[in-house]
Amino acid sequence: MALLRASFFAAVVALALATPTDRSAPALVVHEHRGQPAKGFVNLGAAPADTELTLRLLLKPNNIEGLTQELLAVSDPSSSRYGQHLSLEQASVVSYVKPTTDAVSAVNAWLSSNEISATPVSPAGDLLEFTVPVSKASSLFDADFSVFGLSGTNTTNIRTLKYSLPSDLTSYVQFVHPMTSFSTPFSKPKISALSAKSGKRDVSDIDPSCADITTPSCVLNEYNIPTTLPPKQSNNVLGVSGFDNEFANFLDLQEFLTDYSDVSPSTSFSVQLLDGKQPQTHAISSADVLSGGSNTQLRSFAGVEASLDIDYTVSIVGEAVQVEFISVGPLNDDNLSGFLDEINFLINSTSRPTVLTTSYGFDEEDVTFPVYEGLCNAYMQLGALGTSLLFASGDGGVAGNDFECTTFVPTGPSSCPWVTSVGSSQAVLENFTKNNFTTIGAFFSSGGFSNYFPAPAYQQAAVSAYVKSLGDEYAGLYNTTGRGFPDVSAEGINFVVVAANTSELVEGTSCSSPVFASVVALLNAELLAANKPVLGFLNPFLYSPAGQAALTDVIGGTNPGCNTNGFNATAGWDPVTGLGTPDYTKLKAALGLS
Ligand SMILES: *[C@@H]1O[C@H](CO)[C@@H](O)[C@H](O)[C@H]1NC(C)=O
Ligand SMILES: *[C@@H]1O[C@H](CO)[C@@H](O)[C@H](O)[C@H]1NC(C)=O
Ligand SMILES: *[C@@H]1O[C@H](CO)[C@@H](O)[C@H](O)[C@H]1NC(C)=O
Ligand SMILES: *[C@@H]1O[C@H](CO)[C@@H](O)[C@H](O)[C@H]1NC(C)=O
Ligand SMILES: *[C@@H]1O[C@H](CO)[C@@H](O)[C@H](O)[C@H]1NC(C)=O
Numbered sequence: 001m002a003l004l005r006a007s008f009f010a011a012v013v014a015l016a017l018a019t020p021t022d023r024s025a026p027a028l029v030v031h032e033h034r035g036q037p038a039k040g041f042v043n044l045g046a047a048p049a050d051t052e053l054t055l056r057l058l059l060k061p062n063n064i065e066g067l068t069q070e071l072l073a074v075s076d077p078s079s080s081r082y083g084q085h086l087s088l089e090q091a092s093v094v095s096y097v098k099p100t101t102d103a104v105s106a107v108n109a110w111l112s113s114n115e116i117s118a119t120p121v122s123p124a125g126d127l128l129e130f131t132v133p134v135s136k137a138s139s140l141f142d143a144d145f146s147v148f149g150l151s152g153t154n155t156t157n158i159r160t161l162k163y164s165l166p167s168d169l170t171s172y173v174q175f176v177h178p179m180t181s182f183s184t185p186f187s188k189p190k191i192s193a194l195s196a197k198s199g200k201r202d203v204s205d206i207d208p209s210c211a212d213i214t215t216p217s218c219v220l221n222e223y224n225i226p227t228t229l230p231p232k233q234s235n236n237v238l239g240v241s242g243f244d245n246e247f248a249n250f251l252d253l254q255e256f257l258t259d260y261s262d263v264s265p266s267t268s269f270s271v272q273l274l275d276g277k278q279p280q281t282h283a284i285s286s287a288d289v290l291s292g293g294s295n296t297q298l299r300s301f302a303g304v305e306a307s308l309d310i311d312y313t314v315s316i317v318g319e320a321v322q323v324e325f326i327s328v329g330p331l332n333d334d335n336l337s338g339f340l341d342e343i344n345f346l347i348n349s350t351s352r353p354t355v356l357t358t359s360y361g362f363d364e365e366d367v368t369f370p371v372y373e374g375l376c377n378a379y380m381q382l383g384a385l386g387t388s389l390l391f392a393s394g395d396g397g398v399a400g401n402d403f404e405c406t407t408f409v410p411t412g413p414s415s416c417p418w419v420t421s422v423g424s425s426q427a428v429l430e431n432f433t434k435n436n437f438t439t440i441g442a443f444f445s446s447g448g449f450s451n452y453f454p455a456p457a458y459q460q461a462a463v464s465a466y467v468k469s470l471g472d473e474y475a476g477l478y479n480t481t482g483r484g485f486p487d488v489s490a491e492g493i494n495f496v497v498v499a500a501n502t503s504e505l506v507e508g509t510s511c512s513s514p515v516f517a518s519v520v521a522l523l524n525a526e527l528l529a530a531n532k533p534v535l536g537f538l539n540p541f542l543y544s545p546a547g548q549a550a551l552t553d554v555i556g557g558t559n560p561g562c563n564t565n566g567f568n569a570t571a572g573w574d575p576v577t578g579l580g581t582p583d584y585t586k587l588k589a590a591l592g593l594s
């Protein structure tokens with residue numbers, strides 16, 4: 001019956017093409033629309049009709065509710081199935097995500113009747129890719145494509161403010177992208193003021209707390225991370241996401257380890273490349289910089305973000321965990337597609353990381369709900385497979401990346417309920433006394449409440465207690481029922497890094513996510529050594545009484561923005577520092593490891 005119906009419509013559409021006035025073709029109905037382009041973008045005029053667009057069409061999952069229940073069953077410590085992560089091999093994740101046969105045949109029939117052949121680009125076959133010129137996409141989707149330029153940059157996006165689908169397909173399609181979601185440049189870690197003092201720093205002069213300059217040893221000290229580590233487990237990989245032509249340099253890492261860490265300078269990282277525009281078959285030259293999906297070793301091209309992420313993962317996990325730099329190139333010319341590609345690549349990988357840290361993000365409002373929900377569902381799949389996903393929460397306080405905001409701006413992917421969002425804290429010396437510090441929230445630490453996703457059950461008590469404490473404060477500026485973030489935090493100020501053969505000091509939540517992810521990767525190493533499963537999706541554990549007790553609550557500090565003082569870091573969960581910073585000894589105990 002399903003197939004019959006699909007081919008019936010295929011025939012009708014073919015006829016409609018032959019005689020455009022045919023009235024029996026399903027009507028086009030608006031699928032997504034937005035009133036104006038994302039902030040900062042201006043319409044520069046109609047997109048050239050012959051520009052080729054590579055579009056992704058995501059079919060709706062057949063049972064995402066079922067997968068949500070599975071994810072929670074394997075990640076909630078009170079569940080009898082805690083730790084029994086799903087597998088891809090037995091197709092258990094795919095079975096929830098796979099679109100229905102009705103959906104597949106109806107959409108394929110429609111595409112082929114328009115002489116479009118789409119390629120599935122995800123393990124569940126739910127993401128289809130095809131390339132069409134602007135002229136064809138305009139008529140197919142009743143869309144009006146323009147070139148939108150981002151003020152002050154050379155970034156352009158070809159987008160439409162609305163698009164339609166045949167009425168018989170709307171219930172099958174999650175999104176077509178890129179159409180109405182904008183791809184804004186990622187925020188980058190800030191080089192902090194002290195960086196003017198470039199050159200190697202004298203470590204003996206640095207306070208052992210992280211109150212002065214942050215080094216690996218002060219992070220180990222602050223979070224009780226031991227220097228004696230479990231042996232490396234072959235199946236325990238800590239993934240570090242690389243985007244934006246940010247390359248991690250082997251010699252910079254060696255220099256960093258020599259100058260600032262007790263880890264052997266010969267400790268290195270592996271590299272995984274995807275979405276490169278061309279295979280790297282030749283020696284890399286400066287002409288290759290924008291080919292992406294590479295990890296060029298020309299030293300001057302090392303990125304500060306990539307260096308920071310690699311320096312602090314490798315120096316914290318040492319030889320106990322394999323760190324892998326995953327460099328996502330610009331094949332699909334769109335940062336959101338890169339996010340999706342990375343996850344689909346990892347879902348399908350046999351050497352999937354147990355932990356993935358990503359210090360790139362976007363403002364929720366720049367991405368439409370269907371697109372963001374599709375991405376968030378992909379994170380759910382990876383979580384169900386046993387990977388802990390950590391994301392930096394953003395560096396603009398309650399403003400996100402919108403400096404002209406009138407209401408608070410939640411950031412993604414942090415506001416997706418199926419990832420762990422990491423904000424920043426800051427150690428402050430008490431009365432200038434050496435190694436005597438308190439920890440407060442860092443002023444830039446983004447946090448708040450999603451306008452797209454409601455607070456999931458695992459955090460409802462913690463988040464609603466905070467919302468209640470606010471009373472009428474900021475009423476209308478934030479969403480009282482939204483998913484609250486960040487979930488946790490870690491030091492984020494004055495990290496010394498070596499990038500392109502230069503020591504620099506950087507700050508931002510980009511510092512914090514690699515630190516927290518390294519703690520999780522080490523805990524996984526201990527769990528595996530004890531023949532226990534890895535942690536997987538962290539949040540139900542973190543918000544459980546045992547998890548909360550193993551974190552150090554951060555009290556004090558605010559995250560100003562949008563002409564307000566922002567939120568306060570208070571006792572318990574708050575939207576500046578989440579539940580707090582890690583305490584390795586307590587986390588180990590909470591996981592039943594001695
Ligand atoms: C998944 O991996 C298999 C085997 O490595 C490969 O044949 C297949 O093309 C991959 N699928 C996707 C969607 O990448
Ligand atoms: C934009 O491109 C022009 C020409 O390539 C270049 O001179 C200019 O510096 C670029 N502007 C920015 C903000 O990158
Ligand atoms: C993606 O982000 C990078 C880094 O911020 C930016 O340079 C690039 O223009 C963005 N791409 C698009 C298509 O917006
Ligand atoms: C710092 O020193 C001042 C004056 O000596 C004292 O009043 C204050 O209590 C000290 N603060 C802390 C946190 O010890
Ligand atoms: C550290 O500061 C606290 C006050 O915050 C004070 O009570 C304590 O004596 C100080 N410890 C040292 C070692 O200075």
Ligand SMILES: *[C@@H]1O[C@H](CO)[C@@H](O)[C@H](O)[C@H]1NC(C)=O
Nearest residue numbers: 450451452453454479481482
């Ligand atoms: C608040 O969040 C909920 C989802 O939790 C959403 O349905 C609602 O539209 C949001 N309100 C606003 C004003 O964005």
Ligand SMILES: *[C@@H]1O[C@H](CO)[C@@H](O)[C@H](O)[C@H]1NC(C)=O
Nearest residue numbers: 199200251299300500501502
């Ligand atoms: C790195 O910098 C040092 C001085 O700071 C210099 O002596 C050395 O030649 C540089 N190495 C490279 C590969 O540029």
Ligand SMILES: *[C@@H]1O[C@H](CO)[C@@H](O)[C@H](O)[C@H]1NC(C)=O
Nearest residue numbers: 469470473474565566567568
């Ligand atoms: C933050 O704390 C200050 C001082 O206690 C208080 O005046 C302010 O109302 C609080 N703000 C919020 C948003 O809770």
